[in-house]
Amino acid sequence: MFTMSLNKNQGSRTVVEPVALGSQTLSDTELSSLTLTHSGEQYAANDYETLANIEAELECMNAEEVMTTEEENSTIIEVNNENDALLSDVVLTDGQQQEVQTEQIIYTTANQSSQNLILQTKPTLQRVPSTTSVQIKPNVSHTQSQSIMIVSPAAGGGASQILKISHPASASANQLQSLAQSLITGKSPDGNIVQIRSTPSNKQNIAAKTSGNITLGNVQNVKTVQSVSGKRTSHNVQQNRNVYTKMILTNTQPQTGQQVLIASSPENQQGQTIKFLSSGSSNLNMNSPTKTITFAQAQQMGLLPSNKVQHILPSSQKQTGIIVNKLVQSTSAQPAKLTIVPNSAVKSPTKILPAPATGSTKSGNSQTGSLSSTSKVMHQNPQKVIIRQSSLKSGVVHNNNPIIRIPANQTIGTNQVHQLQVPGRQVQYVRLVSTPSSGTSNVVTVGKTKTPTALQTVGVTQKISGQQQIVKVVPLNTGSQTLRTVAPKSALSGNSQRLIIPATTQIGNQSKNNTVTIPASALSQLTSGQAVISTNSNVGNIVVLPAQYLQQQTDDSKHKSQQSTPTLLNNSQGLIGNSSSLSESKMSRSFNNSETNGIRPRKPCNCTKSQCLKLYCDCFANGEFCHMCNCNNCSNNLGNEEERQRAIKSCLERNPNAFRPKIGKGRDTGEDIRRHNKGCNCKRSGCLKNYCECYEAKIPCSENCKCVGCRNVEESTLHKKSLKDLAEAVEVRTAQLSLNKVKMQQMSDATFRPPAISNTGARQPFNFLTDKVVEMTCQCLMAQAEEAERNMFDDETSEKLIIEEFGRCLKEIIESAHKAEAT
DNA sequence: GAGTTTGAAACT
DNA sequence: CAGTTTCAAACTC
Numbered sequence: 001m002f003t004m005s006l007n008k009n010q011g012s013r014t015v016v017e018p019v020a021l022g023s024q025t026l027s028d029t030e031l032s033s034l035t036l037t038h039s040g041e042q043y044a045a046n047d048y049e050t051l052a053n054i055e056a057e058l059e060c061m062n063a064e065e066v067m068t069t070e071e072e073n074s075t076i077i078e079v080n081n082e083n084d085a086l087l088s089d090v091v092l093t094d095g096q097q098q099e100v101q102t103e104q105i106i107y108t109t110a111n112q113s114s115q116n117l118i119l120q121t122k123p124t125l126q127r128v129p130s131t132t133s134v135q136i137k138p139n140v141s142h143t144q145s146q147s148i149m150i151v152s153p154a155a156g157g158g159a160s161q162i163l164k165i166s167h168p169a170s171a172s173a174n175q176l177q178s179l180a181q182s183l184i185t186g187k188s189p190d191g192n193i194v195q196i197r198s199t200p201s202n203k204q205n206i207a208a209k210t211s212g213n214i215t216l217g218n219v220q221n222v223k224t225v226q227s228v229s230g231k232r233t234s235h236n237v238q239q240n241r242n243v244y245t246k247m248i249l250t251n252t253q254p255q256t257g258q259q260v261l262i263a264s265s266p267e268n269q270q271g272q273t274i275k276f277l278s279s280g281s282s283n284l285n286m287n288s289p290t291k292t293i294t295f296a297q298a299q300q301m302g303l304l305p306s307n308k309v310q311h312i313l314p315s316s317q318k319q320t321g322i323i324v325n326k327l328v329q330s331t332s333a334q335p336a337k338l339t340i341v342p343n344s345a346v347k348s349p350t351k352i353l354p355a356p357a358t359g360s361t362k363s364g365n366s367q368t369g370s371l372s373s374t375s376k377v378m379h380q381n382p383q384k385v386i387i388r389q390s391s392l393k394s395g396v397v398h399n400n401n402p403i404i405r406i407p408a409n410q411t412i413g414t415n416q417v418h419q420l421q422v423p424g425r426q427v428q429y430v431r432l433v434s435t436p437s438s439g440t441s442n443v444v445t446v447g448k449t450k451t452p453t454a455l456q457t458v459g460v461t462q463k464i465s466g467q468q469q470i471v472k473v474v475p476l477n478t479g480s481q482t483l484r485t486v487a488p489k490s491a492l493s494g495n496s497q498r499l500i501i502p503a504t505t506q507i508g509n510q511s512k513n514n515t516v517t518i519p520a521s522a523l524s525q526l527t528s529g530q531a532v533i534s535t536n537s538n539v540g541n542i543v544v545l546p547a548q549y550l551q552q553q554t555d556d557s558k559h560k561s562q563q564s565t566p567t568l569l570n571n572s573q574g575l576i577g578n579s580s581s582l583s584e585s586k587m588s589r590s591f592n593n594s595e596t597n598g599i600r601p602r603k604p605c606n607c608t609k610s611q612c613l614k615l616y617c618d619c620f621a622n623g624e625f626c627h628m629c630n631c632n633n634c635s636n637n638l639g640n641e642e643e644r645q646r647a648i649k650s651c652l653e654r655n656p657n658a659f660r661p662k663i664g665k666g667r668d669t670g671e672d673i674r675r676h677n678k679g680c681n682c683k684r685s686g687c688l689k690n691y692c693e694c695y696e697a698k699i700p701c702s703e704n705c706k707c708v709g710c711r712n713v714e715e716s717t718l719h720k721k722s723l724k725d726l727a728e729a730v731e732v733r734t735a736q737l738s739l740n741k742v743k744m745q746q747m748s749d750a751t752f753r754p755p756a757i758s759n760t761g762a763r764q765p766f767n768f769l770t771d772k773v774v775e776m777t778c779q780c781l782m783a784q785a786e787e788a789e790r791n792m793f794d795d796e797t798s799e800k801l802i803i804e805e806f807g808r809c810l811k812e813i814i815e816s817a818h819k820a821e822a823t
Numbered sequence: 824g825a826g827t828t829t830g831a832a833a834c835t
Numbered sequence: 836c837a838g839t840t841t842c843a844a845a846c847t848c
Contacts, residue, residue, distance in 0.1 A: 603844090605843080605844095606843065606844080607842080607843065608842085608843080609841080609842065609843085610832095610841090610842065610843080614832070614833075614841095614842080615831080615832055615833085616831080616832060616833085616841085616842050616843055616844090617842095617843080618843090618844085621832095651832095654832085654833080655832095678831095680830080680831090681830065681831075682829080682830065683829085683830080684828080684829065684830085685828090685829065685830080685845095689828095689829080689845070689846075690829095690844080690845055690846085691828080691829045691830055691831090691844080691845060691846085692829090692830080693830085693831075696845095
């Protein structure tokens with residue numbers, strides 16, 4: 001495992017920690033001797049430097065997608081808060097999110113056969129990234145190839161570069177760094193391979209000077225290199241063979257139908273990042289991209305801010321799809337696993353929606369991606385990627401959207417994999433499709449389970465390539481678990497295997513096997529005849545499912561879920577989410593347990609007429625597929641994807657922000673107060689019942705609201721408002737009384753009218769309640785209210801004073817009446 | 824659990 | 836954009 005630390009707060013300062021690569025410790029000087037080879041050719045590191053000198057300015061690929069300063073936080077890396085041990089190896093010190101240059105680093109953990117290191121830097125407000133120094137410490141022994149992946153936004157361009165470097169197991173940290181510095185090859189928007197050289201001024205000195213450090217920040221100098229045949233750029237580092245250097249530069253234009261992995265944060269999108277990694281090296285089994293939603297699609301769906309998305313195109317054009325977070329896989333065919341470690345303090349719900357039907361989705365042979373929102377460090381064969389989300393303010397609930405990362409697995413044929421992330425939403429879904437021809441594909445979904453549950457295993461049988469594979473489904477929960485096999489719901493015809501997996505779930509204890517974790521919400525897919533495909537060819541295919549799913553499976557499929565809901569809640573994986581979303585808040589109320597455990601954060605819907613394809617349906621509104629709901633005629637599932645896509649499109653046409661969280665931060669003041677973006681419109685509930693979305697979200701009504709008689713105000717404002725409300729109420733009441741009086745008078749005129757003068761000839765008291773008297777009375781009450789406000793009296797005292805004033809007014813009226821009568 | 828109330832979403 | 840209708844959740848009994 002590599003360990004690196006990044007200190008954002010102090011600009012470029014590099015935090016270096018002792019690193020051990022595998023069992024070996026490499027000296028800094030080893031770096032200089034490192035050479036790169038490509039296709040049998042050997043290149044010295046300097047050669048690549050020379051290549052890097054080919055200057056061509058690569059326009060910022062995502063020029064239009066520059067981060068806006070409006071967003072304060074970026075959500076790029078998810079951090080697993082459960083596994084501190086895991087994080088211990090990964091040291092990421094990012095300080096304030098809103099700081100100038102924030103960079104995030106993602107790196108993978110090494111496994112036996114390969115080590116992967118992913119470094120990710122995050123673009124921030126400033127266009128010129130500061131230098132980021134990363135120190136890498138390999139401390140895990142390994143056998144074969146190792147890779148380093150560096151993802152960093154281009155300076156100011158918003159484009160992300162991904163550098164993948166495969167290196168020999170024996171490579172030292174310095175060597176790795178040197179590789180990273182020496183050559184970065186990417187793909188420009190026009191399809192050219194580009195090389196990016198960091199800090200050109202110190203090319204030769206980089207290795208020595210920055211020994212132990214990788215500078216990612218200055219990617220400003222992008223060099224375009226002529227397209228390599230096959231547009232693949234990979235280099236073997238000759239030093240111990242098995243070393244590859246690969247750099248992939250993100251491209252914002254998914255022109256060729258390539259799909260883009262999208263990660264976005266709903267509210268605070270500042271640092272949203274989309275990463276796509278594709279295997280460029282033939283030596284690496286990364287040929288197949290995983291299809292994801294296109295960028296435009298994501299934007300269309302409102303899931304992805306247009307100015308904050310970055311994509312990385314696969315280096316190979318053959319690949320029609322983009323592999324997201326695809327790790328370099330060694331030829332050992334070991335399954336790659338992606339682990340997303342959610343930021344500890346902040347849970348960011350993420351949703352993945354199927355791409356709109358209109359979006360072109362090419363699919364080709366690709367490896368299915370694996371998505372995991374959380375995972376523990378695995379020491380097993382599967383490669384792992386740990387993605388850590390930084391930049392979220394810890395302890396503060398945000399609307400920040402988590403990032404969806406999908407490790408590449410094989411997906412073959414026309415199957416499509418769509419990923420969408422809905423900001424502020426609680427559940428991430430990944431649909432993985434693999435064709436039978438592909439043999440195996442790893443589908444990894446991560447569900448996070450905090451509460452240990454009994455281990456249950458479900459076996460899903462499916463035929464792939466005429467061969468029946470069994471997928472073992474085990475509960476996410478860690479701890480000793482017993483597996484049991486459950487008969488698959490239905491045999492799947494080979495080509496259309498689908499899995500929808502909530503990204504928020506986390507991989508539980510997968511250390512022992514190649515396991516796939518499937519959140520409960522994804523189970524519905526299985527029940528509908530869809531199967532989870534295990535991609536691991538050589539290892540037992542294991543799919544981890546929530547325990548409750550097993551129950552569901554064993555039960556009649558008709559049972560829709562209210563039964564299972566409680567169980568689900570208990571075992572449910574924690575939502576990584578943004579507490580700011582309305583849905584989340586709903587969830588928190590209704591499913592407190594699930595909030596943290598959360599597989600199924602929300603209540604099942606009960607839609608009957610909307611087919612769950614309108615925003616009436618909470619599931620749909622949250623970008624989730626219905627699962628274990630009580631709805632009738634539900635079309636919010638993969639089986640009706642086209643229809644669903646149309647519905648999504650329709651909703652977005654009506655409201656481009658339809659799928660964005662309703663609750664966000666107040667922007668005016670910058671205060672960290674959640675508020676309803678649209679505001680409520682309550683009239684009768686006083687905003688004190690759950691009918692009110694503000695109240696439901698446990699936030700006070702704001703100026704955005706158009707509610708009437710609102711009582712859902714902040715404590716501080718309650719006092720003032722109560723007085724004003726009281727005065728207003730008096731005024732309204734007075735007006736009503738006046739109106740009633742008029743009406744009464746009219747009625748009296750028509751029917752019964754008490755004599756204005758009593759039998760004694762005296763004037764009746766009510767005749768003294770003229771409009772002027774009422775008005776004067778109201779003025780007195782208002783004056784009293786204002787005075788009480790000035791005096792800062794508490795509500796009770798103020799009300800008392802006003803009432804007393806009212807009594808005094810009445811008394812005066814009566815006295816006046818008596819006087820008039822007397823005269 | 825049926826019926827009512829409520830307000831957002833959808834529709835006109 | 837306002838008014839009305841539809842819808843599903845919240846609420847009441």
